Amino acid sequence: MVYYQKMTPEGYQEIKDEIARLKKDRPRRIKILQEARSMGDLSENSEYTTAKMELGHLQSRLRYLDKQLRYSEIIQKDESGTIDLGSNVKLLFEGDDDAEEYRIVGRMEADLAKGKISFDSPLGQALMKQKAGATVTVQAPAGSYDVKIIAVN
CATH class of the missing domain: 3.10.50.30 (Transcription elongation factor, GreA/GreB, C-terminal domain)
Structure with missing residues (x-):
């Protein structure tokens, strides 16, 4: 059984916007990781470790947000005057x-x-x-x- 997360259309759009921002930032973070890797010994390279960790966090956040969108149920505002999602x-x-x-x-x-x-x-x-x-x-x-x-x- 799949559990769908209820959200407003605005909330859905906010997640899409964050995914777009993160994807736009990913090439910059990959470049930072490549530059840090070229500095030599990886075991004592704190720039490499930091860049790798930051890229990992970015990738993890993208996967999390993607699942939020995939398992979301967009609820439209109820116009009957009763309180519902989006009111x-x-x-x-x-x-x-x-x-x-x-x-x-x-x-x-x-x-x-x-x-x-x-x-x-x-x-x-x-x-x-x-x-x-x-x-x-x-x-x-x-x-x-x-x-x-x-x-x-």
């Missing part, structure tokens, strides 16, 4: 006076600093399939709390 939500947390905005994304795209929360995080799970005006209880590891959904777009 932008405005939330009011219990005890706060200021509303906060987030985007519901796939696991690999989540980045709280950029306002992107995963659909399968405790908050994401509580919000899924809800509509504006609802108040949901989030069951988080540190305890439960209520969140009011102000808007969904």
Whole structure:
């Protein structure tokens, strides 16, 4: 059974863009490795060791990203007004006076600093399939709390 990773079209494109950047950088890293190899004794050549390691990391990252694309399921935003992958939500947390905005994304795209929360995080799970005006209880590891959904777009 193959497990497909859910993601937004934007998240899919971000991975494609990173792959393109890495592939563009690969010839430069290969050239650095070749130059370091030509410096002589490889057993005491730190430039060679570093260049080889950096190229290996690049190749490993490319394989990882390729698998992310291969096993991804792109989810289109639900236009019914309910929260789903790709929805932008405005939330009011219990005890706060200021509303906060987030985007519901796939696991690999989540980045709280950029306002992107995963659909399968405790908050994401509580919000899924809800509509504006609802108040949901989030069951988080540190305890439960209520969140009011102000808007969904």
